[in-house]
Amino acid sequence: MELTKGERQQIRQILQTPQWATVDRLANLLCDKISYSSKVKDTEWETLKTVLTEEGEVRGIKRLIQEMFNQAQYD
Numbered sequence: 477m478e479l480t481k482g483e484r485q486q487i488r489q490i491l492q493t494p495q496w497a498t499v500d501r502l503a504n505l506l507c508d509k510i511s512y513s514s515k516v517k518d519t520e521w522e523t524l525k526t527v528l529t530e531e532g533e534v535r536g537i538k539r540l541i542q543e544m545f546n547q548a549q550y551d
Contacts, residue, residue: 479547488548503541507534 479487490496510530517523 481551484547484550487544491544491548500541503537507537510534 510533513530515523515526515530517526
C-alpha cells in the first residue's frame with residue numbers, strides 16, 4: 477500500500493504547521509515516559525516482557541514519525 481501524491485502533500489503540510497511541533501514534542505515526551513518507567517516486575521519473564529513491549533512501543537512511535545518525514549520527501 478502506498479500513499480497517493482495528495483496524501484503525501486497533506487503530510488508535508490502537517491509537518492510545516494506550528495501544531496506539528498506540539499505533536500512531535502508529545503511523541504518525544506511519551507517515548508521518554510515509556511523509556512524511564514520502571515520495568516522491574518515480579519518475575520524475570522514479566523520483566524523481560526515489559527522491557528520488550530515498551531521498547532516496541534517507543535520504536536513504533538519513532539517509526540511513525542520517521543515514516544511521515546520519509547513520505548513528505550517522496551514525490
